[in-house]
Amino acid sequence: MACSNTPGGCQSNCHNNVEEPQDFVQTLGNKNTATTTTTTAEFLQQQQKNLCVKCKANPPIAAGGGGGDEGRFCGDCFRSNLYAKFRLAVTSHAMITPSDNVLVAFSGGPSSRVALQFVHEMQQRAQKNFDANKDRSLPVFGVGVTVIDESTAYPIAPNKVKEAIQEIRVIVSNLAPPIKQLHVVPIEDVYASNLIDGKDRLEKLLNSVNDATGKEDLLLHLRILTLQKVCLQF
Structure with missing residues (x-):
């Protein structure tokens, strides 16, 4: 069916057969890739926030983080960090x-x-x-x-x-x-x-x-x- 000049526009849907310009397709692909990369980076960043800042392997003592060390360190790293501070205080002041x-x-x-x-x-x-x-x-x-x-x-x-x-x-x-x-x-x-x-x-x-x-x-x-x-x- 040929295109019609009627106010309703094309009656044959021939515009569906028109290929999109190559540069438009490439731009769309780049946007999708960028979105996927950003989402992955945000996911990894969020995962790192939920891990001990020292060993990067275990979750912190306080889930969801927090202002204190219990929101930053897992149990083992929290203990070693606390002992290091204790020992430093004792030795540096010759207690x-x-x-x-x-x-x-x-x-x-x-x-x-x-x-x-x-x-x-x-x-x-x-x-x-x-x-x-x-x-x-x-x-x-x-x-x-x-x-x-x-x-x-x-x-x-x-x-x-x-x-x-x-x-x-x-x-x-x-x-x-x-x-x-x-x-x-x-x-x-x-x-x-x-x-x-x-x-x-x-x-x-x-x-x-x-x-x-x-x-x-x-x-x-x-x-x-x-x-x-x-x-x-x-």
Whole structure:
């Protein structure tokens, strides 16, 4: 059917048989390729965002990222990064020397567990260096662990206290070698070696403080005094 000049336009659809110009086809192909390349790059970039920034293999601890290290590192890399910072702080400020005895105040919480674990790893490394050194001129620093029993200040069932202390004993015993001394010290020991007398005096002192904040500040001061007393005997 021939094209018609009617207002309706071509009636034979002959325009469908007209080939597109080559340059138009090439341009369209380039656009499709560019779109595919961009999509792939965005996908890979998004995948990298969901991986540890250090090992590039495992997902970070906090899914979806975040402002802290837990949103950037996987579990293993987070630990190694934290230990490196801890060790750098200790060595750069000469906090521990080979002849020192280090006393770690241990409560059983996450912060004291991490501190004890990292101090243990530093001690273990020092021990390996000592064993490998023929002249053995530098000794290995000692590590002790102190747990302050505050059951006199807080209403805690005796069996709960025993269970907690036993759990701490297991934790400390597993961090060997080198062997670490564990000191379980009642907070009333700061007053006297006679625990009964010290307990009575501590209870009277705590009962004389009515303000909760003041009582907590007092206990904090007593903890420090107790640790100092243990340090003198360690």
